[in-house]
Amino acid sequence: MEPNRIANFTTLDQTIAPRREHLAAVSSDREDKFPFLELPRELRDQIYDYAFSIPDNRGDRALRIERRHLIYFTPSAASILLLLHHEYFLLNRQVAREALERLFKNHTAFLSCGLYVLKQFLASIEATGGPGKQWLKRMRKIELNWVTFPNLRNYPPERSDGKDVWWWENDGQEVDVDYIRGAQYNGHYDEHDYEGGYYDDNFYEAENTSLYPSWPLRNAAAAASNDPFGFTNHYPFADPSRRLSRDASRTNDLDTKLDLLVSLEVAPFYDYLSSPTFALSSITVPLYFISGASLRSRSNTRVGKLPIKIRYWVHNCIHALLMLHNSSTLQEVCVKYAPWDTWASMEPADDLHRMVKKGVWFRDSDDLYAEREGEGEAFRAVWAGLEDMGACRGDERLGLAADVRFVKWDGHMERVGDALLVVFTKEVAG
Numbered sequence: 001m002e003p004n005r006i007a008n009f010t011t012l013d014q015t016i017a018p019r020r021e022h023l024a025a026v027s028s029d030r031e032d033k034f035p036f037l038e039l040p041r042e043l044r045d046q047i048y049d050y051a052f053s054i055p056d057n058r059g060d061r062a063l064r065i066e067r068r069h070l071i072y073f074t075p076s077a078a079s080i081l082l083l084l085h086h087e088y089f090l091l092n093r094q095v096a097r098e099a100l101e102r103l104f105k106n107h108t109a110f111l112s113c114g115l116y117v118l119k120q121f122l123a124s125i126e127a128t129g130g131p132g133k134q135w136l137k138r139m140r141k142i143e144l145n146w147v148t149f150p151n152l153r154n155y156p157p158e159r160s161d162g163k164d165v166w167w168w169e170n171d172g173q174e175v176d177v178d179y180i181r182g183a184q185y186n187g188h189y190d191e192h193d194y195e196g197g198y199y200d201d202n203f204y205e206a207e208n209t210s211l212y213p214s215w216p217l218r219n220a221a222a223a224a225s226n227d228p229f230g231f232t233n234h235y236p237f238a239d240p241s242r243r244l245s246r247d248a249s250r251t252n253d254l255d256t257k258l259d260l261l262v263s264l265e266v267a268p269f270y271d272y273l274s275s276p277t278f279a280l281s282s283i284t285v286p287l288y289f290i291s292g293a294s295l296r297s298r299s300n301t302r303v304g305k306l307p308i309k310i311r312y313w314v315h316n317c318i319h320a321l322l323m324l325h326n327s328s329t330l331q332e333v334c335v336k337y338a339p340w341d342t343w344a345s346m347e348p349a350d351d352l353h354r355m356v357k358k359g360v361w362f363r364d365s366d367d368l369y370a371e372r373e374g375e376g377e378a379f380r381a382v383w384a385g386l387e388d389m390g391a392c393r394g395d396e397r398l399g400l401a402a403d404v405r406f407v408k409w410d411g412h413m414e415r416v417g418d419a420l421l422v423v424f425t426k427e428v429a430g
Contacts, residue, residue, distance in 0.1 A: 034091070034094070034095065036091070036095060037092070037094060037095070041098075044098060045098070048098065048099050049102060049107075051088070051089070051099075052086075052102065052103055052106075052107040056110075057412075057414075058085070059414045060112055060147050060414065061147045062085070063085045063110055063112055064112040064113060064145075064147050064148060064201075065084075065111065065112060065113035065117060065118070065121065066117075066148070066201050067113070067114070067117050067201050067202075067211050068201070068211075069121075070117065070120055070121065070210075070211055071211075073121070073124060075124055075125045075128045076096075077093070077097040077099075077100040077131075078090050078096040080100055080125065081096055081099060081100055083121070084109060084110070084111075086099065086103065100135060101138060104135055104136075104138040104139040104140065105138045105140060108141040108143050108282070109141065109142050109143070110142075110143045110145070111142055111143065111144055112144075112145035112147055113148070114146055114148070114149075114150075114265060115265040115268075115269035116212065116264070116265040116268075116269070117211075118144075118269065119265075119268065119269045119272055120210075120211075122136060122272070123272070133277065136277050136278060137277070139278060139279075140279070140280060140281045140282065141280070141282040141283075141284070142280065142282070142283055142284070143283075143284035143285075143334075144283070144284065144286075144316065145286060146312075148202065149309050149312065152254050152257035152258060152261065152308060153253070153254065153257070154202070155202075155260070155261060156212065156213075213264040213265060214264075254308055255304070258308055258311060258312060261312065262312075262315045266312075266316060266319055267319065270319040270323055273323065274323055274326070274327060279329045280327075280329060280330055281329060281331045281332070282330070282331060282332050282333075283320045283323070283330065283332075283333050283334070284333075284334040284335075284336065285313060285320055285333070285334075285336070286313055286336045286338065287310070287313050287314070287336065287337050287378045287379075288313070288337070288338055288339065288340040288344070289337065289338075289339060289340060289344055289348055289349055289376075289377070289378060290306065290307070290310070290340045290343075290344050290349055291340075291341070291344040291346070291347045291349060292347050292348065292349040292374075293343070293347060294343065294344070294349070295374055295377065299374075305377050306377055306378060307340070310340065311381065313378075314378055314381045314382055317333070317335060317382050318382055318385045321382070321386065321398060321400065321424060322386070322389075322391060322398075324400070324424060324425075325398045325399070325400070325426075331425065333423075333424045334422070334423050335421075335422040335423075335424070336419060336420075336421060337360075337378070337419055337421070337422055338415060338417070338419040338420075339416065339417040339418075339419065342416055342417075345409075345416050345417025345418070346417075348417075349375065349377070350375045350376055351372075351375060352406060352418055352419075352420055353406065354372070354375070355375070355376060355404060355420060356404045356405070356406050356420070358372070359404060360376055360379045360402055360404060360422055361397055361402070362375075362376050362379055362380050363395040363397075364394075365395055383397065386398065399426065399427050400424050400426065400427055401424070401425050401426070401427040401428070402422055402423065402424050403422070403423045404420055404421075404422050405420065405421045405423075406418065406420060407419045407420060407421050
């Protein structure tokens with residue numbers, strides 16, 4: 001080969017070699033980079049919005065946050081999405097951060113757990129400093145629920161661990177529950193993580209005191225000095241009226257336990273939401289109506305017309321409306337007013353269509369002929385509770401406006417029956 005041609009090949013090779021190395025480096029970088037992140041950020045945000053807008057059909061019970069999660073929770077974008085059951089975004093750390101920001105900024109975060117657990121969950125995010133505080137500050141809309149509501153006769157919990165043995169469970173029959181499913185499989189029938197298959201969210205080991213509020217002492221009343229064994233209050237003979245007094249004391253005990261739950265968990269949670277850490281614009285809470293037969297039966301046999309769990313949500317609604325009245329950022333409180341059970345959907349105590357027309361204020365001056373007697377007991381309890389707290393008097397309703405919409409049942413088995421969506425906002429003057 002001629003010398004000139006060899007020199008030309010050498011020069012060409014020296015020119016191409018750096019370019020080849022550069023292309024190899026670029027190719028390596030592209031292989032390391034997650035392909036989704038090569039899309040423009042605006043397009044990625046649209047994909048996040050679309051994914052979050054898809055209805056989740058797993059059911060409320062499958063979307064719960066459990067008390068035990070607080071032990072293993074280390075705040076990060078990925079762990080927050082995991083606890084909120086948006087695990088389909090756990091593909092990449094940057095994707096998780098972007099998706100979490102989009103969720104809190106543009107969508108409703110569904111939070112199903114006790115309010116103490118939720119407060120601890122949010123406080124642990126805030127404690128991380130910069131990123132955590134920014135995430136909470138971006139949070140705009142939340143929806144509250146609690147499917148593992150405790151039996152208040154055992155509140156505060158005293159048992160350490162073990163299976164909660166009910167009478168129908170102690171029958172000597174071993175049943176493989178993996179083959180017993182309801183109308184919809186939610187993935188939690190066969191969940192055995194950390195504490196095993198007999199985990200109960202309301203019973204926990206004694207050493208995990210951080211998972212519960214600081215309880216007041218149970219036996220606050222000390223025994224009298226001249227009666228150390230308590231014989232003064234002991235009645236050894238049968239009393240014909242003993243059963244009635246026991247039922248009355250049991251009802252009073254449940255009311256006391258509900259007041260304890262509200263003071264230890266509900267009130268501190270809404271105080272925390274009112275802090276500068278948050279800038280919420282919307283809070284959604286559930287509220288329920290019972291059947292006409294249940295309302296008549298409870299009115300004749302019990303002190304409270306509503307079940308204890310509905311009264312718990314009444315307290316939540318009261319605190320949310322007070323927060324709406326006093327907050328400069330909160331714009332609305334949404335109440336999903338749904339049937340308590342199947343009987344309530346078939347024979348509701350409330351005329352939902354009339355409530356759409358006449359509203360949910362239930363002022364005495366608006367019902368001179370008692371046409372709505374027994375209707376809207378949950379909302380009546382809300383207004384009575386606000387009046388007891390001194391927030392409003394008589395027909396006053398905190399200067400709020402309400403948009404009441406009828407929600408036709410869509411055939412979803414998780415919620416059976418027609419419902420109402422009530423959106424409370426601040427009344428605009430003029």
